[in-house]
Amino acid sequence: MTDRHAAREEILARIDAATADIAAGVPREIPPQPRTVSTADLDPELMLEFVGALVDYRARVVVRPPEEVAEAVAEVLAEARSVVVPAGLDRSWLSLLEHVEIREDEALSPAELDTVDAVVTAARVGIASTGTIVLDHAPDQGRRAITLVPDHHVCVIRVEQVVADVPDAVSLLDPTRPLTWISGPSATSDIELNRVEGVHGPRTLDVVIVADED
């Protein structure tokens, strides 16, 4: 403990010496950019941008009205035999699943999760300009591990959760929660810079956007 304390004191003293020439309390030249949060339900442009960016990342996207979410989930999970869901998920979304074992996550081990085909979650916020979905792992999204180990992630996001750009999303997030930003399926470009999807995270990302039909 004393060793840790000594290292801490010495590093802070070194920093003080190194920055002695800098006047204290000089305010920052440029404050962070102001933001206006607009959402895709109010701005159809954002919806188009969001879908376009998701597709660019080879995510599969469907847009459905609220009463058809269960149908959409059943369609994308046609191949799955087992699915894990967080405790707080809207169960009506799963009402049309047939021949699929539904396991609610109760601290399943990584090895148990490895035997499950797919996972269905909600989301916290979507970013139109980058096609990103942010999870804050609230009860309708569950622990970080459940959206990571299974091969297939189905994410349901409401159109009013989609914002224009990264700063809008950051302003909505709670920094004390664990946060996972997802843009398409996992990928690597480490081999001759050829993009390959599906490395360690899910190989397939299905996004169901819930929007009222006008």
Add this chain to the structure above:
Amino acid sequence: MTTPPLQRTSATFLGMPAFPKAARAALADTQQRRNLAHATATIRAKRAAVVGEVEDWEGLRVAGAAAKDDALHHLAERLEQLEANLTARGATVHWARDAEEANRIVVDLVRDRGAEEVVKVKSMVTQEIELNEALEEAGVSAWETDLAELIVQLGHDRPSHILVPAIHRNRAEIREIFLREMAAVGRPAPADLTDEPARLAEAARLHLREKFLRAKVAISGANFAVADTGTLVVVESEGNGRMCLTLPETLISVVGIEKVVPTFDDLATFLQLLPRSSTGERMNPYTSMWTGVAEGDGPQDVHVVLLDNGRTAALADPDGREALRCIRCSACLNVCPVYERTGGHAYGSVYPGPIGAILNPLLRGTGSDVDASLPYASSLCGACFEACPVRIDIPSLLVRLRSRVVDQSSRRSPEALAMRAAAWTFADHRRFEAAQRAATTGGRLLGGRTVRTVPGLGAWAQARDVPTPPRETFRQWWARTHDDEETT
């Protein structure tokens, strides 16, 4: 308190030859040159496209630079704030003055937990301190999980690029490495492995998955550490980062003290700058943020090691400190005509390319051959400054570091002697004419052949074609053609 101590050059790079010598070997490797030229051209084009999409890229760069400067200029305060927030959220904060101390802290933590292996997220800083070697020495296997790092580790090789550490390897070489090496350390590569990138990535996935599922301890770096919340951020593509940050019980993150950003809002700036500059994507596939311990989710035993290792020495340099803004995006490498031809190994550090050419001498001083030669490993074309998302003026820093290297070397260096001799010659017109006559005599003897070696100008002339001296100087021509006129 005097100047803070420099980083000690690690054994791996000790006695590394000066850049020109190391580069010559790399330049002779045509396979590597082809791999690099293809890779950097690809990534440059992608970056240009996504940077062009942003309405006010320059505004973002200015905001990014300001945020980093703010953190660096008030670094002690920011680190104390970071520590307080991490501690309040259940993390344990450690401080390490140098590589040795950081390694000792991590090795002790791993040993105390009885772990015989750890999984690692790609991290520059753990390469810098050679943590893997320290763990191996303590009998702990450290598994790299990023695909390129795995290729480098299995190939008993060294990374050559910040972002794509195996950029110098092509698919055929990677297939060979997997077939030859995987079996010894875990699940073997499939016998019918081809060199298709998708098949190679699949082999890595299968090989690493068993390691992820059983790992008890993970080690990571961090792209950003947010002072006002205690949040750490890891930006990645493959999901190996998420695996390491989520599944094990214990998470140890080694974070250079320059990684601090003042506020959570600043992440909005950096999460726009970094992916576009780095991989040329609008956004990288996965970014993880965690703030200490999250109850019932992920590692419950969370440690952060704050590392100095020469950073305060760089911070003490009023000119050099802006290099600490670096967010390790590698955009400067990808636009650098020198890096594109020599590759990363010639730079004698885990930080190659233009940023390495300034960061290494700042962290390690200019005492060694390689560090003294790095400021010269540049054509000063300025492309790196244009590309840098946090506006580090690399070319100006290179010039300043060059003058430092020159000031260090003795007044009897060949260059200093040549300059003094030239000054003496130019000072008097009779001496000047005599020197010109000597040169034109040489020119006539050469008969227009190109000169490649000049006694006393070895290094300079080897890299350039010296123009053949003319057969006649202007003064001689004037004297010959204007006999009747007054000449002075």
